[in-house]
Amino acid sequence: MFCSSNETSASGGMIVWAENGFTLCFFDTLTTSILFGFIFIFGLIQYIYYKRYGFKIEREYVDASVLYVIQVILTILLACEPILLYATESTAFGKTKIPGYTIFRCVLRTIAWLLALLILRVERSKRTPTSQTRGHGLTILTFWCISVLIELFTIISYRSPLWFIQPIVRGGSPIEEIDIIRFTYWIFRLISTILIFCIGLRAPGVPQRRYAVLLNRSHSQIEEERAQENVWVKFFQHFKTLAPYIWPSGHWGLQINIFICILIVLAGRLLSLEVPRYTKLITDELIQSSNSTTDTLLNLGARLRALHSWPWRLVTILMVFRFLQGAGVFDAGALGILRTTLWTKIEQYTTRSLKLRVFSHLHHLSLSWHLTRKTGEVLRIVDRGTDSVDSLLTYVLFSIFPTIADIIIAIIYFVVQFNIWFGIIVFATMFVYLVSTIVITEWRTKRLVHIAKMSQRYAWTSRKFKKEMNKYDNAMSGTAVDSLLNFETVKYYGAEQYEVTQYQDAIEKYQKAEWINQLTLQLLNISQAVLIGIGLTVGSLYCAWLVNIKHELTVGDYVLYGTYILQLYTPLNFFGIYYRLIQQAFIDMENMLDLLDNQPTIVDSPFAKDLVITNGMIEFDDVCFHYQAERPILKNISFSILPGQTMAIVGPSGAGY
Known part of the structure; x- marks a missing residue:
């Protein structure tokens, strides 16, 4: 049987609409046919065209990108998802009679996503002479767009009991495990298709310029662009270098500290959920008690019952949770203080190493x-670089990851306990917030910065803010340190005012870059405040409507929503700052690792023989020596020093001998 019995009419035909929604058989059959048919026809045409007329792009002109890797991983997961869903329905739940449309969906959707992966690889490795686009072709972009629309159209049937969403949304019937599993798969498909579509618009795996333009670029230009674009690739490369200094190998005490810190972070995620939940319970208890009439409290029995209903246990538990969690977002609670204390030892180990x-x-x-090199500049790079590694670990482990985990937990909780619309509101707000924060922050790093003032007009160039500020900061520090280290020379030539002027110029350049950085930062903060305000307003109005008009929720639910959302949004106010600080830490870390990339020009050979003194004579045979290639010191010198002789080498004044 292709469709199940409740999705088939008496005449044997497929039912399209039933009980406030599309039937699963019709929806899966139609959408799978559209998805597979589109990619099979147009994808096959594009593949044949590229195979016949396309030419291979040399590997050096294809940029490596973590976003492209994410594209490939998501495509593979979406290809495996139909198989996993089919296996879950047929095996894990003992379903003996599987409708034919589930097999139809499993096979064709898997093939469709594998074909999409094939097109993705072809567009990365080949270009055609007439290719004008600087991104993915229309075929693969349309395929991703159709995939997103299919998952969004699922919401149309959310009221139908035939679907897996209805028990979770309305809460009128018991929720079965298979519905939760299907709902989880749908959330995964929705998020994955949206991500892969958004990444596809940027096309990280496809050359951003025509191949003819790429051929005219020098190798130095290619390397420079890769260094600017592939921040995350460089991060993973640097992480391999820094891993021995981050993980305290052989220090069991420090390793235990790390595991305890991880447990504290997990406990904090649980507290983030329990604090609003206990606030709701206390609110409902107090409202229920206040609804009792004053007449019932005139007798002793009623008073004893009222005293028994006093929610002192809930309040006590809530206060304990508050003590552990803290009132703010800066680790003010007991768990945060404990985590900071334990992590200090890890930071000291990393910094010292x-x-x-x-x-x-x-x-x-x-x-x-x-x-x-200037000594002051080198020391500045070392100090900032070592501090940046500690900062990077702290921001990622204790700020970014917990915030993302809290968002996921909040979406799941609101969908299960309230309805799907709360989950959509939270997800949409968070998604737009995070994407806009990253986009604006990336725009800030590539914004036009002031570098020169000529003829009363400003010259501008596209350079990264933080690297520009670092350069000016290093120059400012190096100018001051070198000037003071050479105090005698400055005094000898009477150049005090010149040194002050040089230092003033360095300060002004740094402050100009800093001012533009702060200006764009305020734009980021305003956009974040607007998005958070819109999301909170929409959710609060909807929650109040369900409490006051529909009577589906309680006042405690409204308090829970407001408390939970404000608690969730508060760390997001600092997400842009953390993202900016992480970028700053990346740059500082790269500057320090660049020092480690410098190799000494004179290295002792591992196969060098021990010095064996025979007759005590020293012989120089055609020796050349210099510190700098443009300033040779010894040129083809040959002489011998016999035992007991003393010899001095004297050159002209200023030669540096």
């Missing part, structure tokens, strides 16, 4: 390298 590693590396570098 990195500083010793960099300090030792600097001493092994050649004198020629030190002569070309």
